[in-house]
Amino acid sequence: QSALTQPASVSGSPGQSITLSCTGTSSDVGILNVVSWFQQYPGKAPKLMIYDGSKRPSGVSDRFSGSKSGNTASLTISGLQAEDEADYYCCSYAGSTTWVFGGGTELTVL
Amino acid sequence: QVQLQESGPGQVKPSQTLSLTCSVSGGSISSGSYYWNWIRQPAGKGLEWIGRIYSTGRTDYNPSLRSRVAILLDTSKSQFSLELSSVTAGDTAIYYCARGGSPYYVMNVWGQGTTVTVSS
Numbered sequence: 001q002s003a004l005t006q007p008a009s010v011s012g013s014p015g016q017s018i019t020l021s022c023t024g025t026s027s028d029v030g031i032l033n034v035v036s037w038f039q040q041y042p043g044k045a046p047k048l049m050i051y052d053g054s055k056r057p058s059g060v061s062d063r064f065s066g067s068k069s070g071n072t073a074s075l076t077i078s079g080l081q082a083e084d085e086a087d088y089y090c091c092s093y094a095g096s097t098t099w100v101f102g103g104g105t106e107l108t109v110l
Numbered sequence: 111q112v113q114l115q116e117s118g119p120g121q122v123k124p125s126q127t128l129s130l131t132c133s134v135s136g137g138s139i140s141s142g143s144y145y146w147n148w149i150r151q152p153a154g155k156g157l158e159w160i161g162r163i164y165s166t167g168r169t170d171y172n173p174s175l176r177s178r179v180a181i182l183l184d185t186s187k188s189q190f191s192l193e194l195s196s197v198t199a200g201d202t203a204i205y206y207c208a209r210g211g212s213p214y215y216v217m218n219v220w221g222q223g224t225t226v227t228v229s230s
Binding site: 001003034036038044045046047048051052055057089091097098099100101102103104 | 147149155156157158159170171172173174206214215216217218220221222223
């Protein structure tokens with residue numbers, strides 16, 4: 001299994017909406033709707049932000065939303081805030097009962 | 111509220127076996143609603159899923175690590191462990207344990223992580 005493909009970095013200004021992409025294959029992202037997204041601050045453990053493609057865990061802001069088209073999943077953050085500056089990782093079921101992560105995207109809030 | 115805590119040696123010599131333990135508190139490690147994972151992250155790099163174990167003892171491993179990995183469950187101690195054999199410098203990373211399953215299926219409760227360096 002190969003890591004999912006994410007852009008290395010994305011930036012946006014406060015108040016803007018930005019979209020992070022996560023590209024896989026028909027063997028992982030393209031299967032069902034099991035992509036999840038994690039937010040990670042430096043020196044901290046990842047935090048689940050989106051699961052099953054578009055669902056938010058309890059307590060996660062509705063500024064975060066997920067979607068998928070074909071083999072590419074997306075995380076959209078609306079009303080960008082300084083506190084959103086972090087690394088974001090996508091994760092997908094990869095068949096054979098395994099998980100695979102993306103390489104991560106560093107989000108900078110200008 | 112369930113909490114996970116990793117523990118183990120911070121340094122391992124090349125070719126030896128890396129052994130880590132994850133202690134689970136505030137919840138039952140025996141519940142069939144969950145599975146227990148190991149994930150690692152080399153410094154400045156992305157996350158890599160290592161494998162998982164269910165309360166039944168069933169395990170799933172990352173194909174790239176399968177030949178060197180074993181995850182074990184000790185319900186009497188409310189712990190699960192990771193053993194990674196024949197380590198090299200490439201295994202140097204922060205190692206996280208995490209719980210998956212209800213209600214979100216994917217890994218949703220994580221430990222704080224422990225750094226392991228492979229060096230002689």
